Amino acid sequence: MPADEALSAFREFARATLLGHDAEFDSGAEPPLALYRPLHEQGLLNWWLPAEYGGAGLSLADSVDIVSELAYADAGSAFTLLISILGSSMVSLYGSPELKKEFLTAMTRDGGYAAALGSERDAGSELINLTTKLTRRGDDVVLTGEKMFSTNSGFADYLVVFAKSEGEGERAAGYHAVLVPRDTPGARVVKRWDMIGLRSAGTYQVSFTDCVVPAGNVLNGPGLKIIEVGLNSSRILIGAIALGVSRRIRDVCLDYAIRKPLAGHKLVENAVFASKLGQMEMQIEVMRNQCLAAARDYDDVMATPDPPAEFLRRGALRSSLTTKMFCGQTGWQIATVGSEMFGGLGYTTELPIAKYLRDIRAVTIVEAGDDVLRELVFRRFVLPPNRRI
Ligand SMILES: Cc1cc2nc3c(=O)[nH]c(=O)nc-3n(C[C@H](O)[C@H](O)[C@H](O)COP(=O)(O)OP(=O)(O)OC[C@H]3O[C@@H](n4cnc5c(N)ncnc54)[C@H](O)[C@@H]3O)c2cc1C
Incomplete structure (x- = not known):
């Protein structure tokens, strides 16, 4: 199509x-x-x-x-x-x-559906600290450990699990990404989290106890780099969630202002309101352009002769990191202005603006918080090339 x-x-x-x-x-x-x-x-x-x-x-x-x-x-x-x-x-x-x-x-x-399982209790943003163990046993690998958060795991057909092989310490080669069919014995959903936003989605805690899969299910390449590459596409699309929710907030604000009486007129005729919505529109336009620019960077890599190798060489794309950060922060500003727009009702569960505020909150948290991403952008793209890590 x-x-x-x-x-x-x-x-x-x-x-x-x-x-x-x-x-x-x-x-x-x-x-x-x-x-x-x-x-x-x-x-x-x-x-x-x-x-x-x-x-x-x-x-x-x-x-x-x-x-x-x-x-x-x-x-x-x-x-x-x-x-x-x-x-x-x-x-x-x-x-x-x-x-x-x-x-x-x-x-x-x-x-x-598919799910990715990186985060652990002490290893969310810093996956180098993960403790889920991978052990080789003949032609198989065995996984043992617990993953804190993973969206879709409760119903996904397969899980891509990040684990460390025993005895290999913190060397990049010791980290692996392993495809685990969800019904594999030893893979167990511990619980579904009761999140404050994105409540129609399912994010789960999952444990692995002597979970055996063929060694051929281990993806080819260093696990920590593979997750960095994988996050390029999802971070851009998570930015696009902030874009969509922001567009909705703009529209519900406009609907409300058309009906809301204010000093003998309607709120929509007020210059302060016009300025707020004009500001929102500017932010929405730039968010969309940033998402598109980052997505084109990603598509350009996919159009190279060897995308897996090119992605391993480049790792996290700068535009992907900055898109999630920019859209998360800007969406949050829009949600704040939007929730104030409805006065006291905006702070009740009566109106859906509360949902949009909670939904958009996730954008700067999932797939690494802004503090972590700011530092990553600094280390990878701001420092002079000979000092980059
Ligand atoms: C709705 C939802 C869905 C999710 N889905 C998935 C999923 O599908 N798969 C998955 O693997 N994970 C998933 N996660 C987990 C998510 O990616 C992590 O929660 C996120 O990366 C933050 O990691 P953390 O929870 O370990 O917090 P941390 O990163 O440890 O943050 C805790 C605090 O430490 C601070 N901090 C951490 N590092 C630094 C630093 N270097 N400098 C300064 N301050 C720092 C942070 O700013 C914050 O204040 C999901 C989370 C949510 C909320």
Whole structure:
């Protein structure tokens, strides 16, 4: 399907199926996977998967407006639907041909999901501290450990788990990314977290006890670099969640101001209101342009002769890091202005603005907080090249 038709289909889906159900999505009920089934029927679930595995093969630049449309209607649904790109892109770039054929084809055929499991209690932003152990046993590897947060793990078909091989210390070669089918004995969901936002998504704590998978399920390459590469695409699309939620906030503010009486007029006629919405529009425009610029950087790497090697050489893309930071911070400013707009009602659960505020809060936290990203940007892109780490 051409990209513009796909975007129209997503817009239609988001408006017809998701929009207007804020309270249900915010209830904390189980992720509403059945609602997303029509996307699979149109060949659009996991829309980025390459055509050779039966996917729609849409680019990351195409994905920005898709995610923005989904998040406009429900940020938690957008998060559920986009986050499989993290696990599946790592498999697509660094999995063996057999692994890709089996698991990526199954995703497009059956409409499945993927999850990535890096964070642990003492290793979220700093994965070098992870303690999940990988041990080799004949032609297999065995995983033991506990992962603190991982979105989609409760229903994903496969999990991409980060682990350290015993005895290899902190050397980069000691870290591995391993594909674990979710129903593998020893892989167990401990609980689903009760998050304050993105409540239609599911983020889980998962444990691994003597969990055995074939050694061929280990992705090819250093695990810490593979996760850095994988995060390039998901960080950009998480930025696009802030974009979609910000567009929604702008629109609900406008609807409210048209109705709200103020000193014999309506709020919409007030110059201070106009200035606030003009500011929001500027911020939304720049967020979108930044998401698109970063997505094009990513697509440019994908168009090189050897994307896995080029990504390993470059690691985290500067534009991907700055997109998540910029969109998270800017979205939060918009949400703050938006929540004030409704006066006291904006601080109640009566209006959906409270949901948007909580949803957008996640953008600067997930996939490394801003303190960590600021330092990374400094070390990788600000220091003179001979001092970079
Ligand atoms: C909704 C949601 C979904 C998630 N989904 C997933 C998932 O699918 N897979 C997954 O692996 N993880 C997932 N996570 C985990 C998430 O990526 C981590 O929580 C995030 O990276 C932050 O890591 P942390 O929790 O260890 O906190 P930390 O990074 O340890 O932060 C705690 C505090 O320490 C400060 N800090 C940390 N490092 C530095 C530094 N270098 N300099 C200064 N201050 C610092 C931070 O600013 C903060 O104040 C999810 C989290 C949420 C909330």
